[in-house]
């Protein structure tokens with residue numbers, strides 16, 4: 001009988017709990033919205049989602065893996081700090097172990113998604129791989145020589161917070177100025193469009209309320225040839241390419257997979273950004289890093305969390 005593992009992708013507004021088989025396929029799923037960030041409330045909602053997926057499988061569930069935003073103490077399964085949830089030393093792993101009576105492995109959500117995409121998505125067959133998720137922020141992780149890079153305290157892979165424009169950039173959620181995330185996330189695309197409003201006072205993009213402007217509308221406008229959309233898209237592509245070229249300089253990966261909402265633009269994004277990245281690549285041969293759309297979409301986190309649980313940690317040996 002195939003072993004079944006539960007992978008949980010915990011986000012600030014949503015949780016996905018999935019039963020994942022050995023081949024990385026989701027065989028059952030349960031999802032819940034999260035409105036209240038109080039720790040006990042989140043545990044209750046996560047517990048309800050796990051109860052639902054356990055009920056849907058006849059197999060015994062051996063382990064649970066959970067990816068959570070924030071800085072994780074992998075040895076204890078505690079969330080040392082999560083800006084999303086405003087948690088400090090929250091005993092996430094211990095609470096779920098108590099609730100379900102099985103082994104629970106906890107890791108950072110973006111690193112779990114990287115492990116999932118590396119093992120079962122576009123990273124398959126590579127040894128040096130990077131995932132970047134272009135959503136509200138930029139999450140991701142690095143695989144080098146076939147292992148997920150954790151760093152000394154588990155903080156490696158915070159690619160979104162390397163600075164592109166330290167003096168004249170957008171303010172980042174982390175407090176610094178001009179982070180890659182502030183410029184090249186979905187929110188970054190919106191900020192580029194808003195910054196350009198004075199040049200396009202009659203733009204259809206801002207005929208509604210500015211706070212309602214979404215990254216998809218901007219991308220669609222650019223695809224349709226709208227001047228404001230194209231100008232914002234060009235700035236966005238420049239900043240994304242700069243960051244990707246930096247990643248290539250740091251890591252020299254074989255493949256960079258782009259996930260998240262903006263990456264759903266597919267060829268419209270890749271055809272624009274790849275030549276810019278190549279032009280900015282200097283110290284390794286140009287054009288040798290494949291830049292592709294991620295394959296697992298929003299399931300990467302749960303699949304990766306299950307993979308982590310099976311391995312006993314994000315990287316092997318299990319000194320997570």
Ligand SMILES: [Zn+2]
Pocket residue numbers: 160161162172173174175176179181182
């Ligand atoms: Zn930042």
